[in-house]
Amino acid sequence: MIRKLLQPILAVVLGLALGLGVTWLAGENPLHVFIILAKGAFGSSYDFGMTLFYSTPLIFTGLSVAVAFHAGLFNIGAEGQLTLGALAAAAVGAVWPGLWSPLAPVVAGLAALLAGVLWGAIPGWLRARRGSHEVINTIMLNFVAAGLASYVALYLLKNPASQNPETRPIGTSYLIHQFAIFGGAPVSLALSLALLAAILVWVFLWRTVLGFELRAVGQSESAARAAGIDPGRIRIIAMCLAGGLAGLVGVGEVLGNAGKFRVGFSPEYGFIGIAVALLGRNHPAGVVVAALLFGALHKGAAALDLETERVTQELSLVLQALILLSVSADGLWSWLSRRAPKPIEAQA
Amino acid sequence: MILQLLASTLRVSTPLIFAALGGMFSERSGVINIALEGLMLIGAFGAAVGAYVTHSPWLGSAAGMSAGLLLAALYGLFVIRWRANQIVAGTAINMLALGLTPFLCKILYDVTGQTPAIPLADRFQAAPLYLSWIMVALCWLWLKYTRGGLWVSFAGEHPEALDAAGIRVNRVRWAAVLASGALAGMGGASLSVFLASSFSRNMTAGRGFIALAALIFGKWKPLPTALACLLFGFAEAVQIRLQGVSLWGGKPIPVQFIQILPYLVTILVLAGFVGRSRPPKALGTPFLRA
Numbered sequence: 001m002i003r004k005l006l007q008p009i010l011a012v013v014l015g016l017a018l019g020l021g022v023t024w025l026a027g028e029n030p031l032h033v034f035i036i037l038a039k040g041a042f043g044s045s046y047d048f049g050m051t052l053f054y055s056t057p058l059i060f061t062g063l064s065v066a067v068a069f070h071a072g073l074f075n076i077g078a079e080g081q082l083t084l085g086a087l088a089a090a091a092v093g094a095v096w097p098g099l100w101s102p103l104a105p106v107v108a109g110l111a112a113l114l115a116g117v118l119w120g121a122i123p124g125w126l127r128a129r130r131g132s133h134e135v136i137n138t139i140m141l142n143f144v145a146a147g148l149a150s151y152v153a154l155y156l157l158k159n160p161a162s163q164n165p166e167t168r169p170i171g172t173s174y175l176i177h178q179f180a181i182f183g184g185a186p187v188s189l190a191l192s193l194a195l196l197a198a199i200l201v202w203v204f205l206w207r208t209v210l211g212f213e214l215r216a217v218g219q220s221e222s223a224a225r226a227a228g229i230d231p232g233r234i235r236i237i238a239m240c241l242a243g244g245l246a247g248l249v250g251v252g253e254v255l256g257n258a259g260k261f262r263v264g265f266s267p268e269y270g271f272i273g274i275a276v277a278l279l280g281r282n283h284p285a286g287v288v289v290a291a292l293l294f295g296a297l298h299k300g301a302a303a304l305d306l307e308t309e310r311v312t313q314e315l316s317l318v319l320q321a322l323i324l325l326s327v328s329a330d331g332l333w334s335w336l337s338r339r340a341p342k343p344i345e346a347q348a
Numbered sequence: 349m350i351l352q353l354l355a356s357t358l359r360v361s362t363p364l365i366f367a368a369l370g371g372m373f374s375e376r377s378g379v380i381n382i383a384l385e386g387l388m389l390i391g392a393f394g395a396a397v398g399a400y401v402t403h404s405p406w407l408g409s410a411a412g413m414s415a416g417l418l419l420a421a422l423y424g425l426f427v428i429r430w431r432a433n434q435i436v437a438g439t440a441i442n443m444l445a446l447g448l449t450p451f452l453c454k455i456l457y458d459v460t461g462q463t464p465a466i467p468l469a470d471r472f473q474a475a476p477l478y479l480s481w482i483m484v485a486l487c488w489l490w491l492k493y494t495r496g497g498l499w500v501s502f503a504g505e506h507p508e509a510l511d512a513a514g515i516r517v518n519r520v521r522w523a524a525v526l527a528s529g530a531l532a533g534m535g536g537a538s539l540s541v542f543l544a545s546s547f548s549r550n551m552t553a554g555r556g557f558i559a560l561a562a563l564i565f566g567k568w569k570p571l572p573t574a575l576a577c578l579l580f581g582f583a584e585a586v587q588i589r590l591q592g593v594s595l596w597g598g599k600p601i602p603v604q605f606i607q608i609l610p611y612l613v614t615i616l617v618l619a620g621f622v623g624r625s626r627p628p629k630a631l632g633t634p635f636l637r638a
Contacts, residue, residue: 022451026451026455027455074435076382076435076439126615126618126619130619130620130621131620132615132618132619132620133618133627135380135382135435136560136561136564136614136615136618137615137618137619139382139557139560140557140561140611140612140614140615141611141615143554143557143607143608143611144608144611144612147604147605147607147608147611148604148608150604151602151604151605154602154604155602268443268446271439271442271443272443274436274439275439275440278436305460310454310455311451311454312450312451312454312460314446314447314448314450314451314460315447315451316447317443317444317446317447317448318443318444318447318448318451319447320443320447321440321441321443321444321447322440322444324436324439324440324443325422325426325432325437325440325441325444328426328432328433328436328437328440329426329430329431329432329437
């Protein structure tokens, strides 16, 4: 248990140390950079609110990658799924701006969920029934989603009042509650939804039969098959769930923040979700903690452009990449220790 | 018009061909390479800086290839030496290149957006285009007729057999991954020193993934892969050509549908709807001597 917690922590420390070492090479004081990062992320209630705002989509994408991972699948497609989820929510809100208040955000949220589910179902089905690998398919579908979304934003639902590539605004009845205590940072009910999703994913994976079957397929396809489970069916379900979770990113972005779909709104939330899931050991609680860390890195780094001479906000990508690298080598150690022959024990 | 389109197709295919050939070495030897995007990006950056400093596109390309090689060495260290998951490590390499390039750009030139423009005389006119097709031929010959080529294929198809023959599988894979870094770096160099006149942030914009798609579409073979690059390059050329052109009713043509075509085609080919593409058997499996 202690080792399980220690490894991700060591990976974070190693990644941060390497990344800050890079800033030292650039001629900055690493301690100074670290303090700017920490202040930028947690310095005021507004800063902390922005950290939570960036963490929210990462909880969704982290859960998305984790659920697929438990079924033995790699969901590199969260980026495309969240793009279409956000687009769907924005499209509903733009096409029926007059829908009444309590119903409107629910309908738009369901649209985001459904769009994600559909976009996840495609690689799930392709893997289960055509045998083509989900990694390549999800990568390709990310680009297809980006193309479709930019088509809709530039042609079908173009915002006439703006030069930016974005859809026209959704009706005001769609906007969801923002918490007031964060000094104007757009922390909305989407955060509550993300935490609820984390709890539901935990219940699903460890307290339901279907969740057990899903993990069984992930651990040993042949054993699952021998137990009468159809691995193909489970894989399709897992990718639908993964897609739906990623699609819900649209709730926070569209209903809780922008009020429209903006092309390129996501700073690679889908890819950072891979790091979040891995660092969180694919456990919902770990995902929440890791999402908070990566959200803090993203927010903290935003101040670097102004507050240092030579370090830019892109440092957050470098730090995230280095943490991901450290944890990837490490994820393997545990994989190996699990694979090492030892007596069969009861499922945790 | 047609000739112009063909010329433009050949030009924009050049970076794709280099990168796809790079991906081919790595993947034929059994190492997945979704890091092509990042390797290209760092190569484009290295080449732009190199050409700007040395006033020579050739030295610039050498710098770009070295940058790709270095990043590929980091990738190899994690996936071959430490047997890290190749997809995770590849994603990390892409993120690293995306973050590191503007970061270095700021240190060198105090701007994050792009490197200073390289004068026309210090850029390539057509050399990378010819070179890319020479590379296609060389790679084909090398894979087919040399012992090293055979080793690479065996490392990806039957690593145990190669090991039994007394060849170190992981050494072959190391060589292949390093070669993929250098070639992808050259792909990036042909972007920044041949097609454009400087490095700009995220200038690869998915071309590494298009190269990967071409590799799959070309069934991991040199000539079909190069032809797939031409096809995808053609899609890009058409799209550039049609940008802003209006059709009936004065409406602009939505280029997005041409943009997504390579990706859709790849999904269909991989699923066996159009032909069938089969990856090397040991692709993605780390080799551990028994």
